Amino acid sequence: MDRRKFLRTSALASVGGLTIRGWADPVLSNMLKSADNSDRILVIVQLFGGNDGLNTVIPLDQYGQLASLRSNILIPENQTLDLPGTNGATALHPRLTGLRNLWDNGKLGIVQNVGYPDPSLSHFRSTDIWETGSSGNQLLHTGWLGRYLNGVYPNYPDAYPNADVPYPIAVRVNGAIGLGLQHHGVSMGVSINNTEDALNLAGNIYTDPVQANCSGDKLAYVRSIQRQTDLYGDVIQAAAATACVHSTLYPTGSAPGADLANALKIVASLICGGLGTRIYWVSTTGFDTHSNQVTNGNVLNGAHADLLQGVSDSINAFQDDLQQLGVSDRVLGMTFSEFGRRISSNNSRGTDHGAAAPLFLFGDPVVPGMLGGNPQIAPGTDNQTNVPMGYDFRSVYSSVLQQWFCLSQAEAETVLLGDHATLPIVTPQDCTSGVASVSGLSSNLFLQAAPSPFTERTVITYSCATAGNVKLQVMNAMGQMVAQPVNATMAPGTYKLDLDMGAMPTGMYFCRLQNGALQQVQSMMKVR
Incomplete structure (x- = not known):
């Protein structure tokens, strides 16, 4: 059984992440120095549960209709954070002060009404669709970034790590590697919870001998794979050990978003330390707000407000960190959730599974502003009406691949298994031409x-x-x-x-x- 086939069929591959640890080594320092620090980095922030887009990016020009459909959760108009440049038509939830700061500094892009045709209301199915880049009636077993990485690093994991690529090609922080970073059962990266784990897979953890039979051979093979994977731990440990002075804005302790902030701080430390990884994936949970989305009697507070504040403060701190570390020009960030929520609220001060929702892009490279108009809340809207798709999420993916990672249109079509419109979301780079503003495009x-x-x-x-x-x-x-x-x-x-x-x-x-x-x-x- 060859190594790649074995990984595809083994439980080790399906788990996705291995605990890592390393130690200082001069050779590793040379490896890190050899990494091309001009490489562009994509950071994915996944919001598990389905975020309520209408209480996140609030369409003030539809406020009268919204007030009749979700009065028990709707933010008072005079309490929202206005978005300059939208002619008073759009605002943010009042707890999104961090994202508003990025907007004011030209480091936030909003793509309105992102979804896909024939949306699924299942968390599991819709998550798979977003992570694989499939259509609603298509089943794929490869992630969209898994396919991209497989093209850049062919035959992975065979002969990796090596002198040219000593670093993991993708890193998942604080979670198992999902379908988005897989390619036919092979996890295209490693998963870590921290950079100081005490478990040393390359040491003497395996003291018992293997049996001299077929099962023993396979066990020995698994151990060799684990030991090879630990080489990534050495490089990660060395990168994290670099003396980087981080932003003081990260939420900590019991503050909303502290776990997400910790994950993003790990990402910042690895980027600062010279790790050559191109893809980082972090996540936060809790957005399935069927009930108690707001507190009884105060719609400004509640579960959703805390979740939004956590995301906003963490991303703002991360961006501040990247600026302080001098690497912000190399990093593009993107949020996504498996679906939005219904236009109408329910009787439990919550919202049920919906369809399209806004998507945030953040960082120095983004085209700032809002792409697409506000969702139109028409008379006749009822509790079964969803926000309709304006932009296909695969158009966002295609644009990132072409405008940030410099793929040709044909290459992007190969990765995404089809032709999708290119959107102006990344400022013109050395591989692309485009627009630096989205103002007025939809008009x-x-x-x-x-x-x-x-x-x-x-x-x-x-x-x-x-x-x-x-x-x-x-x-x-x-x-x-x-x-x-x-x-x-x-x-x-x-x-x-x-x-x-x-x-x-x-x-x-x-x-x-x-x-x-x-x-x-x-x-x-x-x-x-």
Whole structure:
């Protein structure tokens, strides 16, 4: 049995992370010095549970409708944190002061209404979709970053670590390696909880001899793999031992976000210490807020407020740390959650599983500002209505791969198993050209459904701002795509489409227009 096949089928590979420890060694110092410190780094912050986007990035221009649909959890308008540059239309939850600080300093990007067609309301399935980059009806066993890393480091883990790549190619901090960092059962990295674990896998932990039979051979092989993996521990230990003076802003003790802050501080210390790792993945839990999302009688406090503060303060401290350490120009960060929440709240001062939600990008390299308009909360919205998808999450992934890691469009399509629009989310780098601002991009499109309400048919009037692919999609209230009447290359201009909805049930629908990086969503209502 070859080593790669064995790893794919062994429990060791499925667990993903190994505890590590190392010690100082001059050879390791040389290895760290040989790492290319100009390499760009991506930090993923996963929010487990499904974050309520409407109480995170608050659409003030829809406040009247929201007040009638989620009055028991909605933040008072005069208590929100306004976002300069949005013409008073959008604000942040009042506990997101750290993210507001990044916004003010041009280090925060918000992509509105991120999701995918035919959304799943299952935590497990939707997490798999986000981590693999699959469609809603596709099952994949490789992660989107696992596929990327497999292309950059072929045949991993065979012959790794080595003189050229002595460092782990990905590091998961405070959690097991999930599907996003796997490639056909092989974990494309290591998982650590700290950099000072007392367990020494390369030492005398294995004192009992193996048996001279087939099972003994396999056991010896597992031990050899563990000892080789511990070489990563040596490099990690050496990087963490570098004298780096960290930011004092990290939450500690019982403060909201202390665990996430600790994970991000570990990431900062490894980057500062010269570790050549390109991908870091951290996470925090608790966003499945079906009940007690806010406290009784005070919507400014509660579980969701604490969660948001923890994420905000931790990311702000991490960015401050990177600035202080002089490495902030090399690091791009991104948050994601498996889905958003319903537009309407429930009777338990909470929200149920939904669809699209905002996504944050942070760091020096981001295009600052908000991409996409606020979700439209139309009359007729009920407790089954989801926020419709504006941007496909795979467009965000494709843009990161192309604009940050310098993949070609064809290479990004190979990694993501399809063609997805490129969005202006990373400032122009030496491998890309692009825009430095997203201000006003969505206003370049026009989309209208008239009449609405309608009984059988309506006319969609839409404009294309740039030549290229144009998609016109129709989604129901749950976010499921029920029709795609247009998917073609078109010239700039204004077009009309007679949309026959006679076979569809009555209710709320959303028409979505995509023209390259631009998108608009318009609600429409079918009645009897």
